Amino acid sequence: MRQITKEKKVLYMMMSTYVTIHLQLLTLYYWIFGHNFCFHKFGKEPPGPKSLPLAGNLLQLDLRRPWKTLLELSKKYGSLYTIYLGPKKVVVLAGYKTVKEALVNYAHEFGNRDQMLIMNEFNQGYEMRRFALTNLRDFGMGKRACEDKIIEECHHLIGVIKKFKGEAFDSALLLYCAISNIICSMVYGSRFDYDDPVFFGKKHKKTHQTYEFHKLSAASRKHTLGLLSHLKETLNPDKCRGVVDAFLTRRQSLEGSGITNSHFHNENLLHTIMNLFAAGTDTTATTVRWGLLFMARYPKIQDKVQEELRRVIGSRQAQVEDRKNLPFTNAVIHETQRVANISPVSLPHVAHKDVTFQGHFIKKGTTVYPLLASVLFDESEWEHPHSFYPAHFLDKEGNFVKRDAFLPFSAGRRACPGEGLARMELFIFITTLLQHFRFTPQAGDELDLTPRVGLILSPSPHKLYTVSCM
């Protein structure tokens, strides 16, 4: 009897080991193959490359230039495909037609943000973003007052460039300070000199060598806190200097009405400001840098821009109003944004609900990457997608033409809210600098146009000479 029970036990153990191994094999099979061929009653999920458990498709990605791999994968899997970044499933949208259809026609369905990636996008994110943008508009964003501030800042920059007396210099830090000052004047109500500790703390030297904007003091939590405490001490609710004062005044009035648990608290203020600097400085400054680099690299195009500027506005200050009379210059600025492709993958979106898109099922909560590079270099939209070719934006008579596939600011509900300000900055900075200086490379420098790897695609470190034109 005892013998039979022992045998039963051994048999039981063997069976359970067998079942466990099979379950593990099935799980592995599912990980390797299953989620690549997932069907749903509303349609098939977008196709994609096979992925490994946990690592997903990470081993296939060029981690220094992931957007390049995403572009290559779109050639194999089409304009809508799935990849796994580790265990995280991501649906990639590629090509003008698909990106536009998703972001504009399905704006609601694809309009959420990935909570993990946006600072302060917890529950209060939407309210804070709305507050910041409404107040930026009140303090001049996209208006005439703002244009005056941009022009004033541009002249500070010109003064500093003149001090190099024609010596070659790297424009990176100067441009970051100048563009930061536009946000500073709207957020804090004042600008700062380029050698002010607001920009350069103890890390100045290192930052100068590595050109990493996020290491500048203006982008640091500690410096922002210092500025905020000064603004709090000197606050006059009847005379708001900028967005910070408006925030503090709103908080005071809420507290006056007995509301002490609103979203208007210090941490939100800090995040809102740092978000604005992160989104609004590096992007625009980097684009102006690309513009100057392209001008030095393509001197004949620089000649044509300068000829048009001299003919149409002469030596007077360029205004946004002049844009319509400067088709070639306008085309060059657009082509700069297209080729610079500073944000090759837009910020991640998230499917707001289950959606069937182009016959494929995408589950609520799935992260979606609009691949903006695939739009800006879409071979079915651009005549010379991989060349710097301002005529993309000109008709046969030389008039400026808008192009649908020009989407550096993305499109739809989540498109960049700073587009108006950015376009104003790009126009004023690029035209005014080209009215004052001719930009040329150092002797023997071919000017490498390979972008530096980072959060956005910026030019590799380089120096340019300036020759005064005025």
Ligand code: HEM
């Ligand atoms: C050349 C300059 C700029 C470029 C190319 C650019 C591009 C973009 C892109 C591609 C996005 C993501 C859109 C999406 O997810 O679909 C974005 C978001 C954003 N941009 Fe810009 N941007 C620029 C300048 C600015 C400026 C000057 C500001 C503000 C002052 C700004 C504020 C923002 C904000 C707050 C967001 C996040 C919006 C959200 O979460 O919905 N940007 N930008």
